[in-house]
Amino acid sequence: MTVAAQSRKTALLLVSSLTVMSNATIAASMPQMARVFSDTPNAEFLTKLVLTTPALLIVVCAPFAGAIIDRFGRVRFLYACMVLYGLAGASGFVLSDLYHILAGRALLGVAVAGVMTTAQTLTGDYFSGEERLRFSAVQSIFMSIGGVVFIGLGGVLADLDWRLPFLIYLASWLFLVPAVLFLDEPLRQARQAADAPGEPVPYGGLALAYALCFFMLVMFYMTPVQIPFLLREIGVPSGALAAGAIAMSSLTSAGGGLLLPRLRRRMGFVTIYGLSMLGIAAGYFIVAWGSGYGTVLAGVAISGFAVGVIFPNSSLWIITLAPARLRGRLLGLMTASVFLGQFASPILVQPAVSAVGITGAFAVFAAIAIAVAVALLAARKRLDAQAARRPAAASRP
Numbered sequence: 077m078t079v080a081a082q083s084r085k086t087a088l089l090l091v092s093s094l095t096v097m098s099n100a101t102i103a104a105s106m107p108q109m110a111r112v113f114s115d116t117p118n119a120e121f122l123t124k125l126v127l128t129t130p131a132l133l134i135v136v137c138a139p140f141a142g143a144i145i146d147r148f149g150r151v152r153f154l155y156a157c158m159v160l161y162g163l164a165g166a167s168g169f170v171l172s173d174l175y176h177i178l179a180g181r182a183l184l185g186v187a188v189a190g191v192m193t194t195a196q197t198l199t200g201d202y203f204s205g206e207e208r209l210r211f212s213a214v215q216s217i218f219m220s221i222g223g224v225v226f227i228g229l230g231g232v233l234a235d236l237d238w239r240l241p242f243l244i245y246l247a248s249w250l251f252l253v254p255a256v257l258f259l260d261e262p263l264r265q266a267r268q269a270a271d272a273p274g275e276p277v278p279y280g281g282l283a284l285a286y287a288l289c290f291f292m293l294v295m296f297y298m299t300p301v302q303i304p305f306l307l308r309e310i311g312v313p314s315g316a317l318a319a320g321a322i323a324m325s326s327l328t329s330a331g332g333g334l335l336l337p338r339l340r341r342r343m344g345f346v347t348i349y350g351l352s353m354l355g356i357a358a359g360y361f362i363v364a365w366g367s368g369y370g371t372v373l374a375g376v377a378i379s380g381f382a383v384g385v386i387f388p389n390s391s392l393w394i395i396t397l398a399p400a401r402l403r404g405r406l407l408g409l410m411t412a413s414v415f416l417g418q419f420a421s422p423i424l425v426q427p428a429v430s431a432v433g434i435t436g437a438f439a440v441f442a443a444i445a446i447a448v449a450v451a452l453l454a455a456r457k458r459l460d461a462q463a464a465r466r467p468a469a470a471s472r473p
Contacts (some may be wrong), residue, residue: 093222131419133185142408155191165245223326231319279394294419325380332384344460350452355382
């Protein structure tokens with residue numbers, strides 16, 4: 077591999093890590109933030125929305141981001157979004173009103189929509205075939221390790237001052253340097269030539285992929301949103317320990333990313349989803365039935381490993397299905413489904429929390445995950461056949 081090719085891969089990996097840190101970096105600050113703004117009505121719930129508000133704007137903006145990069149190009153749009161990312165992400169350090177912080181988080185969502193959609197689209201543009209599979213696995217691992225670093229640092233800083241983790245978002249400006257130096261614009265003619273004339277869009281397979289992305293994120297985001305509050309309930313109030321539990325999920329997801337290439341050579345996309353959902357369910361049952369920090373760590377470690385398989389599986393599935401001329405738009409819709417799941421997670425989980433408590437909510441959603449997994453595995457042959465309707469796409473640029 078040439079130095080230029082390796083530099084391009086490294087720059088794209090750094091950009092990809094920004095999507096992981098976009099929300100969970102400040103997770104350990106939430107309980108402290110809720111106390112600081114306790115005079116604000118519904119402060120605890122609004123504080124949870126501080127974590128997930130970027131997701132709402134991503135849902136709205138990601139499809140537009142995909143259309144923009146398909147029409148006007150990738151990298152300049154990426155640069156602009158990275159600048160906005162640092163500015164909006166760090167705004168919480170200086171803002172003193174909870175609603176103003178929510179507004180800053182909304183702008184962060186606009187930036188993340190562009191960064192994540194463009195990063196995933198460039199993965200499809202730059203790589204093909206086995207190289208794309210390997211890079212997607214490495215990308216997942218790199219994002220997981222980045223999550224450990226950023227979330228862990230956020231927890232340490234949160235114990236000093238709840239505002240300090242917002243400064244971590246300035247890493248976007250640091251990563252902008254290699255992005256400008258090493259990411260080049262893919263030729264539009266090459267992308268258009270990759271499509272067969274009149275090639276149809278497999279809407280059925282895409283709809284299933286988007287729906288599963290949404291559900292996976294509703295499940296996964298219970299960890300950063302609910303775990304800090306669960307730990308306080310069981311007598312573990314430390315922000316650093318809360319961040320450690322969240323970071324454990326990211327760390328073990330790197331192992332899941334390592335496993336994906338081997339699984340993908342033997343199984344279809346839907347089968348991988350079903351088995352991974354069983355892994356998430358197992359982890360969350362352990363969280364629900366445990367009573368100590370070590371048990372919580374074990375549960376989030378197991379669920380994190382399963383997520384490490386699912387996430388790159390999702391992007392590869394959609395890249396495989398998407399005609400090259402529509403790659404940005406269709407990956408933008410994947411970004412929207414992922415972050416709609418993030419935003420919806422505390423809203424959908426809250427009724428269960430109110431009814432049976434946080435530990436009970438983990439048990440409820442673990443049972444739902446088992447039901448989804450059983451349905452997928454029961455229909456895996458038919459669904460995997462639909463998911464592979466464009467087998468040649470994996471080898472196209």
